Amino acid sequence: MRRNSGNAIRSAFAAFSLVMIAGPQLAQADENPVADFKLANGLEVVVIPDRRAPVVTHMVWYKVGSADERPGKSGIAHFFEHLMFKGTPKHPAGEFSARVAAVGGRENAFTSYDYTAYFQQVAPDQLRTMMEFESDRMRNLVLTDEVIEPERNVILEERSSQVENSPDALLGEEINATLYQNHPYGVPIIGWMHEIEKLNRADAIEFYDAYYAPNNAVLVVAGDVDPAEVRKMAEETYGQVARGPELPPRIRPSEPEQNTKRTVTMRDARVSVPNFSKQWVVPSYTSAEPGEAEALDLLSEILGGGVRSRIYQELVVKQGIASSAGAYYQGNSLDDSSFAVYGSPRGEATLDEVEKAIDAEVAKIATDGVSEDELEKAKQRFLRSMIFARDDQSGMARIYGSTLTTGGTVRSVQEWPDRIRAVSVEQIRDAARRHLDQRRSVTGYLLPEEGDRT
């Protein structure tokens, strides 16, 4: 979407991960089970009944993201998200958005490493219209130079304002490029500036033809709807779109064994309070051994998931040396992803003190583990804190969409709370010991123009 796509890539991804973990809380009561079926052309459809309000969330998720781009073509996935708001022979540019606005709805779109999704939230009687528009642009976009050339400038401007003008965003890109030595998660979702500049009509058409097809998409409908009716409407709209070419398995270059401790330092005159973040490559929900991703999620909760976490209690509350500090795990991805701790000093404290104190908390868990009681409370907190998402229909849709486009299933969403409950104290300690090794970490420092880290 033009308003908020491709921006704040790392923080958006982290926030999204938090929403994602709410997913399993959404398991429907038995009288309203989630429906999951495929149309003849390969489109997977998930219907999530939610009768609390007369509103419906309509999302189409494509199984393609920036990590599927060809080398040298970074940014094409996000570029294409913009192009989806251009016209088709049936509906000129702007008509879809105008219609959503006219019926009091809202819309959005976003591009991630592993998926690209389009979203509208409207009254249930508008669902068919949304399906007509959305299925039309799945294959019928008019992609002329007149459409593409001006949009490239829009995207370059977007990158300029959101990345080039933000020391934090620029540093984040180079941390990622350093963390991933081989995998395309090291390339920014929005694309490198010099590669966006060269994207053209041929690239757009190649991308559209390769990835935008019903057999590479998941339709998620959540709201006050009947699955049988949704199915009928989907068949009459999306069902008319021809199946696209079969796509090969999504196998990206993977990481080699990492053997070094790395740092990435950016100094900028605009920085007043320094900060640091330390990252590790760790398994994702899709690439992990059973239980491992769940343990990493709970480890992030215990270590730095909120005000009850060890890092927050020790650094912010007890020692008073940090203005902010925490941890997060980006488990919701197709391939090995990242775990991070971060912090920023307060008052007279130095960034070095904050980093050392956080390192000590990581080491403590790796050495001594956690108690049964602490883990149990973390599980309760972790599961309970997601109740917001249960009340957010679009949150529900997002959880299913992101899971189904990163190798998961409806069942894996629904069984997730039980898997979280099953994590043992040994698994938490082992996750810290195995994955949070300082000798294989990447630490980013954002510092003022002058002065030392200490």
Next chain:
Amino acid sequence: MRRNSGNAIRSAFAAFSLVMIAGPQLAQADENPVADFKLANGLEVVVIPDRRAPVVTHMVWYKVGSADERPGKSGIAHFFEHLMFKGTPKHPAGEFSARVAAVGGRENAFTSYDYTAYFQQVAPDQLRTMMEFESDRMRNLVLTDEVIEPERNVILEERSSQVENSPDALLGEEINATLYQNHPYGVPIIGWMHEIEKLNRADAIEFYDAYYAPNNAVLVVAGDVDPAEVRKMAEETYGQVARGPELPPRIRPSEPEQNTKRTVTMRDARVSVPNFSKQWVVPSYTSAEPGEAEALDLLSEILGGGVRSRIYQELVVKQGIASSAGAYYQGNSLDDSSFAVYGSPRGEATLDEVEKAIDAEVAKIATDGVSEDELEKAKQRFLRSMIFARDDQSGMARIYGSTLTTGGTVRSVQEWPDRIRAVSVEQIRDAARRHLDQRRSVTGYLLPEEGDRT
């Protein structure tokens, strides 16, 4: 070649660069001009008469190296170099090498980022035989699983012994992966272990068919030969090989703007004396503005090219804090390459002192430049020190081969000494100022298991 291909990648590349710059010294006397022509099938032929001894160097250079590999297929260029020593229907495996040995010759092969080359040195009356063998394996290799499977183990063993068992080599790989945030020079020439393990027959055949063809190769013959005779023999052997598919321009993903200072640290119990190296991405002879690569070559000579260099004189001779210290520039590549300084402490001195002293030398040139006299002496040293290569026939062949496979021409080799002589003191200072910016450097540290850098 099985004995020394793909090994010691970084140091070999650096050493090679040193040989390369000898090239222009080889300009032949007018009575024996270098001949340069193309066969009808697209094979470029360079003949370098050298009548001092009854010996001929025969090399075929393919315009393909590890940086041309597809993502996830790292190591296939080097793997293929090994496969070239397997058999054809006409000549079973081992026959070519046995023949070279039988006539008292020697052979070799090597893979780089930008090229792969095969080499024999024999008596002139064996040249036609070499051409017959070499042109035969250009297209007729038997690539069965029986050939490929055992060779993969040979290569895995090669990587184990030369990289996995060498902290220095492992660190070098991760320095490169950190230095190049987007360009494939960040991937090791020999390939990542986990990717080599998956290379198979289909990969080998695809690579062979795409890149091994006369129109993607350069034949270099140096020695006691007559260009007209070489041409006739080449037409009768290589000339019989069908032209391959036209190849697209060699455009690899290029580097984004770099904004951070990075470090890569490896600790290993086997390290007794620590060392560091600091790298920058800089233009190569092919990607540079006119005169810029020549200035970088002379800057490396002045800064750390030998015992007369500033770094050596200051750190080793005067201060006595370093056991080794210097600089090198890898200018001989198709795309932007690297410039490095390095050092190791002596006696009571620390690595940190050595790094700071080298940083000071870099800063001094960027600030104050160099004197006319110092530059003139450096030019003389730089050009004169290459006299060894003039006496080395295979060195001559290498210079032409590597230049012609990285975007250069016979003429650019021959005019190179004049371009070196034309570099001004301003260009040296500007090269240091523009390219050796600490805020965009990558520093690698090899340290003992315990203890600090200081």
